[in-house]
Amino acid sequence: MREVKISKHGGPEVLELKDFSLDNPKDNEVTIEHKAIGLNYIDTYHRSGLYPLNLPTSIGAEGAGIIKKVGTNVKEFNVGDRVSYAGTPLGAYSTHRNYPTKNLVKVPDSIDLEIAATLMTKGLTTFYLLHKTYKVSSGQTVLFHAAAGGVGQIFGQWAKTLGCTTIGTVGSDEKIQKAKTYGYDHVINYNKENFSEKVLEITDGKGVPVVYDGVGKNTFEDSLKCLCVRGIMVSFGNASGPLSPINVPKLLQPKGLYFVRPAMQQYLSSREDINEASEILFEKVLAKKIKIEIFKKYKLENIIQAHKDLESRKILGPAIIIP
Numbered sequence: 021m022r023e024v025k026i027s028k029h030g031g032p033e034v035l036e037l038k039d040f041s042l043d044n045p046k047d048n049e050v051t052i053e054h055k056a057i058g059l060n061y062i063d064t065y066h067r068s069g070l071y072p073l074n075l076p077t078s079i080g081a082e083g084a085g086i087i088k089k090v091g092t093n094v095k096e097f098n099v100g101d102r103v104s105y106a107g108t109p110l111g112a113y114s115t116h117r118n119y120p121t122k123n124l125v126k127v128p129d130s131i132d133l134e135i136a137a138t139l140m141t142k143g144l145t146t147f148y149l150l151h152k153t154y155k156v157s158s159g160q161t162v163l164f165h166a167a168a169g170g171v172g173q174i175f176g177q178w179a180k181t182l183g184c185t186t187i188g189t190v191g192s193d194e195k196i197q198k199a200k201t202y203g204y205d206h207v208i209n210y211n212k213e214n215f216s217e218k219v220l221e222i223t224d225g226k227g228v229p230v231v232y233d234g235v236g237k238n239t240f241e242d243s244l245k246c247l248c249v250r251g252i253m254v255s256f257g258n259a260s261g262p263l264s265p266i267n268v269p270k271l272l273q274p275k276g277l278y279f280v281r282p283a284m285q286q287y288l289s290s291r292e293d294i295n296e297a298s299e300i301l302f303e304k305v306l307a308k309k310i311k312i313e314i315f316k317k318y319k320l321e322n323i324i325q326a327h328k329d330l331e332s333r334k335i336l337g338p339a340i341i342i343p
């Protein structure tokens with residue numbers, strides 16, 4: 021058995037693949053043999069220390085695999101079940117692990133486990149962003165940053181199923197077509213064009229009611245310019261760096277804007293929440309309303325390269341790690 025650990029925060033080189041042996045699962049845990057592991061931008065925050073962890077620690081927040089053992093109190097899962105999960109405790113970058121059943125879901129037979137490993141973080145996040153943080157309505161125009169990325173590709177398709185007009189931003193011309201394929205009606209290369217001017221042009225000067233921003237530092241202030249009066253800024257990530265403290269009188273007050281900084285654990289902490297979100301997600305995937313194309317598969321031993329590629333914006337869509 022092998023797992024990736026970090027003993028200090030830092031660049032991709034702090035990721036170390038190690039042999040280990042696994043104890044039996046605790047009463048409410050199962051032992052999972054991973055078939056695929058989700059690669060997510062949040063993993064880089066855990067590694068770098070932007071989200072500090074107690075060290076040394078395992079790492080990785082999303083996986084899919086087969087149950088090999090069940091703890092004594094586990095009733096709803098059995099050996100042989102195909103399962104996936106997202107969230108803590110970390111440790112998904114591994115061939116095998118123990119995991120509490122709290123966040124675990126059974127994967128429908130017709131969804132491949134490699135696809136399942138792309139869905140739980142990115143898909144469940146999309147669910148709560150569009151249905152809970154701000155409940156979009158048919159006919160609304162929404163703006164999503166980093167539209168060709170992992171969350172971006174699911175978000176664009178999901179927003180279309182809800183009848184939205186979608187504006188996406190991307191960091192290079194090669195990503196424009198990718199974003200269009202995955203549900204964006206308008207795509208702006210924000211490294212070439214002033215995206216707030218373009219958004220106002222597209223919306224006839226009105227602005228959008230909601231911006232979903234996982235880029236953070238570099239897009240924050242211009243995103244506020246894209247919002248209509250009483251619009252809501254949903255800041256759900258920091259790919260370009262964390263936000264500075266917000267100057268409320270200058271930035272929010274003139275248009276009466278709302279600001280929210282959501283995370284999965286606030287929306288997906290109960291069994292009911294996870295079931296509701298994953299059932300809707302799986303339905304959309306099975307109905308092919310959300311199509312997933314795995315952009316790249318990395319071997320676990322190439323985890324350092326995977327993090328380098330993710331942080332240098334070379335990954336166009338969902339990527340997985342094969343243990």
Ligand SMILES: NC(=O)c1ccc[n+]([C@@H]2O[C@H](COP(=O)([O-])OP(=O)(O)OC[C@H]3O[C@@H](n4cnc5c(N)ncnc54)[C@H](OP(=O)(O)O)[C@@H]3O)[C@@H](O)[C@H]2O)c1
Pocket residue numbers: 059060061062141142145166167168169170171172189190191192195234235238256257258259260261282283284285330331332333334335337
């Ligand atoms: N709050 C939550 O619950 C939650 C859950 C899941 C994900 N997230 C957040 O959602 C965002 C997307 O996650 P993901 O895993 O799907 O990643 P991703 O979108 O595949 O990758 C991040 C993208 O951010 C863009 N970016 C802009 N400036 C960047 C910079 N300076 N350095 C690196 N990338 C930059 C890049 O796209 P371009 O080249 O097109 O700009 C890059 O491809 C992340 O911020 C993540 O933390 C939040």
